[in-house]
Amino acid sequence: METLMAVIIGILFSIGAYLILSKSLLRIILGSSVIAHGTHLLIITMGGLKTGGPPILGGRADSYTDPLPQALILTAIVINFALTAFLLVLAYRSYAKLGTDNMDQLRGINDE
Amino acid sequence: MKTNDVILQTVTKVATFIILTFSVYLFLAGHHNPGGGFIGGLVVASAITLLFLAYDVKTVRAGLPPVDFKILAIAGVLLAVITGMGSFVFGKPFLSHAFGELDLPFFGNTEFATSVIFDVGVALAVFGTALSIIYTISEDMCIWRR
Amino acid sequence: MMNNLVVLPLLIPLLAGLIMAMFRKNIPFHRWFSLFSFSLTFAVSLYLIHQVSIGGIQILELGGWPAPFGIVLVVDMLSALLLTTTSFVGIACILFAFKSIGEEREQFYFYPLFQFLITGVNGSFLTGDLFNLFVCFEVMLISSYVLLSLGGTRIQFRETIKYVVINSLSSTLFLVAVAYLYASVGTLNIAHLSIRVAEAGQTGFMTTIAILFLTVFSLKAALFLFFWLPGSYSAAPTAIAAVFGALLTKVGIYAIFRMFYLVFYHQPEITHALMGVMAALTMLLGGIGAVAHWDIRNILAYNVIIGVGFIVSGLAVFTYVALIGVIYYIIHDMVMKALLFLLGGTMIRIVGTSKLKEMSGLIRNHPLLGWLFFIAAFSLAGVPPLSGFIGKILIIQEGLAKGAANAGFYWLAAIGLLSSLMIIYSLMKIFINGFWGETFLTRNMEKGSTKGLLLPCVLLTTVGILWGVGAEIFYPVIEQAAKSMLNPNFYIEAVLREVV
Numbered sequence: 001m002e003t004l005m006a007v008i009i010g011i012l013f014s015i016g017a018y019l020i021l022s023k024s025l026l027r028i029i030l031g032s033s034v035i036a037h038g039t040h041l042l043i044i045t046m047g048g049l050k051t052g053g054p055p056i057l058g059g060r061a062d063s064y065t066d067p068l069p070q071a072l073i074l075t076a077i078v079i080n081f082a083l084t085a086f087l088l089v090l091a092y093r094s095y096a097k098l099g100t101d102n103m104d105q106l107r108g109i110n111d112e
Numbered sequence: 113m114k115t116n117d118v119i120l121q122t123v124t125k126v127a128t129f130i131i132l133t134f135s136v137y138l139f140l141a142g143h144h145n146p147g148g149g150f151i152g153g154l155v156v157a158s159a160i161t162l163l164f165l166a167y168d169v170k171t172v173r174a175g176l177p178p179v180d181f182k183i184l185a186i187a188g189v190l191l192a193v194i195t196g197m198g199s200f201v202f203g204k205p206f207l208s209h210a211f212g213e214l215d216l217p218f219f220g221n222t223e224f225a226t227s228v229i230f231d232v233g234v235a236l237a238v239f240g241t242a243l244s245i246i247y248t249i250s251e252d253m254c255i256w257r258r
Numbered sequence: 259m260m261n262n263l264v265v266l267p268l269l270i271p272l273l274a275g276l277i278m279a280m281f282r283k284n285i286p287f288h289r290w291f292s293l294f295s296f297s298l299t300f301a302v303s304l305y306l307i308h309q310v311s312i313g314g315i316q317i318l319e320l321g322g323w324p325a326p327f328g329i330v331l332v333v334d335m336l337s338a339l340l341l342t343t344t345s346f347v348g349i350a351c352i353l354f355a356f357k358s359i360g361e362e363r364e365q366f367y368f369y370p371l372f373q374f375l376i377t378g379v380n381g382s383f384l385t386g387d388l389f390n391l392f393v394c395f396e397v398m399l400i401s402s403y404v405l406l407s408l409g410g411t412r413i414q415f416r417e418t419i420k421y422v423v424i425n426s427l428s429s430t431l432f433l434v435a436v437a438y439l440y441a442s443v444g445t446l447n448i449a450h451l452s453i454r455v456a457e458a459g460q461t462g463f464m465t466t467i468a469i470l471f472l473t474v475f476s477l478k479a480a481l482f483l484f485f486w487l488p489g490s491y492s493a494a495p496t497a498i499a500a501v502f503g504a505l506l507t508k509v510g511i512y513a514i515f516r517m518f519y520l521v522f523y524h525q526p527e528i529t530h531a532l533m534g535v536m537a538a539l540t541m542l543l544g545g546i547g548a549v550a551h552w553d554i555r556n557i558l559a560y561n562v563i564i565g566v567g568f569i570v571s572g573l574a575v576f577t578y579v580a581l582i583g584v585i586y587y588i589i590h591d592m593v594m595k596a597l598l599f600l601l602g603g604t605m606i607r608i609v610g611t612s613k614l615k616e617m618s619g620l621i622r623n624h625p626l627l628g629w630l631f632f633i634a635a636f637s638l639a640g641v642p643p644l645s646g647f648i649g650k651i652l653i654i655q656e657g658l659a660k661g662a663a664n665a666g667f668y669w670l671a672a673i674g675l676l677s678s679l680m681i682i683y684s685l686m687k688i689f690i691n692g693f694w695g696e697t698f699l700t701r702n703m704e705k706g707s708t709k710g711l712l713l714p715c716v717l718l719t720t721v722g723i724l725w726g727v728g729a730e731i732f733y734p735v736i737e738q739a740a741k742s743m744l745n746p747n748f749y750i751e752a753v754l755r756e757v758v
Contacts, residue, residue, distance in 0.1 A: 032426050039433045046441035072389055076433055079396045083426050085245050094415035106416045190276045206265045207321040
């Protein structure tokens with residue numbers, strides 16, 4: 001299972017890298033969000049996939065799954081959610097203001 | 113643009129209540145089981161978002177109490193932080209929690225914990241933030257279309 | 259030592275920001291309340307310095323959970339010093355913002371966002387575990403994204419997009435590094451990490467993770483990977499650029515400091531050598547940028563980069579005396595970079611342009627501004643007895659001493675000296691072009707007044723001069739900070755409460 005996850009994470013990272021390297025702003029945002037998903041999978045895999053019962057009160061099991069990676073990805077997902085929301089609004093507003101979403105035209109060399 | 117979304121609207125009328133009830137369950141379950149303020153707040157926000165989608169933003173907004181979602185979110189975070197600071201008074205480290213048990217007439221022996229107040233704050237914050245994001249974007253879209 | 263005061267530098271700005279955000283329309287309240295909040299934070303941080311100097315490292319276990327399991331906040335002398343400087347710079351920048359930031363930004367939560375930014379910065383200085391460092395970084399960065407785009411001019415949008423994308427990517431890499439580290443040693447508490455890494459031995463795999471961390475933090479600190487910095491820092495309004503230039507890169511440096519002095523200190527011939535190479539390149543490239551540009555904003559932004567390079571070169575030398583130099587220099591740099599940005603912003607405000615070739619002769623009508631700029635420039639270049647001198651001489655002297663064993667350090671010291679030359683050249687270029695020459699602008703023709711803008715500059719200069727002249731007085735404090743950084747055991751004992 002861990003091997004499969006490693007492959008999936010690799011695929012997500014390469015898709016994300018490809019998208020980030022393109023010129024359209026929307027693709028860049030999608031790319032960074034895909035990479036973030038890859039990272040979340042990485043964190044949960046690194047803590048070891050299901051190795052026991054849920055670590056909550058009243059759950060009886062011989063061994064428990066490590067709860068820390070789950071707490072970490074919850075936090076990371078929320079932060080990434082806020083960031084993506086902000087980035088989308090920013091992209092939308094700057095598209096309205098600058099009239100382009102092509103990064104080539106956003107270089108900005110002494111034109112203003 | 114006028115679309116025919118009778119099915120969506122009818123389902124929404126029923127589903128909203130189910131979702132809201134479920135959110136209360138999730139919120140209360142959170143003390144010992146999976147659930148909690150975060151997911152509870154998010155589920156309430158999703159119910160309202162469903163309403164936004166099925167009807168339109170203005171109609172739904174008129175039906176809700178006229179509270180700014182941003183203020184709600186801020187109040188939530190404030191509540192959570194101040195609950196955490198309550199432990200200063202007792203000389204315990206920040207965010208320490210306390211609980212006690214009370215015999216209530218109907219519910220029997222019930223546990224009360226200060227972390228519930230913290231969770232209410234979290235729920236309010238999540239609810240307010242999620243809705244103010246959706247509300248701000250949808251509001252702006254209306255201006256755009258004109 | 260369990261101490262609830264430790265959380266206050268994080269809590270005060272957070273609460274203040276929240277309360278201010280509740281009353282959006284009341285601008286005078288925002289102003290005075292933010293000043294009050296920073297002053298309170300400043301006082302608490304000073305008191306923390308006092309407590310640390312008497313009772314050693316102070317910690318707070320949140321919710322009473324003991325250290326490797328719960329979240330822990332730690333204040334050692336270095337954190338306490340940085341907290342104090344941060345709140346002081348915050349006060350100065352807020353005072354400058356009163357007169358310069360404009361009603362429109364004030365209406366759109368400028369002051370609350372500023373408070374959240376400081377919350378994030380203070381949180382990063384306080385936290386005792388790696389994941390919270392990530393969270394505090396994000397609090398700081400998200401506020402900085404909004405502050406940078408606030409106002410919505412074309413250039414701001416353009417630069418904010420790049421800044422956000424690059425920083426979100428580096429945050430993602432941070433998480434990747436955290437995941438690898440957790441997988442290999444099974445903890446994220448910095449003290450616990452230090453023990454575990456020392457026990458397991460810093461193998462090749464561990465060093466690779468360390469280099470990943472170095473990459474992440476150098477993106478944040480603008481160490482070598484600084485290509486995003488000049489554009490975004492020169493797009494922001496003065497007060498915001500000043501606080502960014504003074505604080506944000508320093509948070510990245512602080513993270514490098516913690517990771518490479520407390521956790522990954524076993525293979526300095528790889529990690530610290532890499533830091534040295536990156537620092538040298540940063541100083542050179544930043545110096546070239548500062549010398550080449552003719553725009554005040556760009557010159558100042560490149561000066562931030564040179565400063566980062568110099569501080570990290572001191573970290574790369576990795577000796578006790580160099581460390582003392584670094585601590586002197588990092589605090590000097592925070593104060594002086596803020597001052598420099600504020601002075602540059604004042605000049606731009608008077609003339610109405612940031613192009614050096616379109617200004618001249620300001621000293622006739624603005625002698626105080628001119629002399630403050632002169633002091634700041636000399637202080638950054640390291641002219642004794644001003645504040646940059648003591649840090650520079652210690653770092654370069656140690657670099658030369660270490661050069662006997664490894665010729666690379668001669669180069670590092672030489673580039674450090676050269677960078678001072680480039681700093682003084684680039685700043686004198688501003689001084690000569692801006693203040694000397696014929697005065698075309700009479701008082702009435704000026705685009706903006708300096709009323710109230712010079713007060714924070716005078717404050718910062720005073721502190722800068724005190725830091726230089728009174729270096730001897732501060733020495734015991736700095737010594738304590740350096741000692742606890744070089745002996746991870748102090749930190750571990752305080753946090754985990756076990757004798758190593």
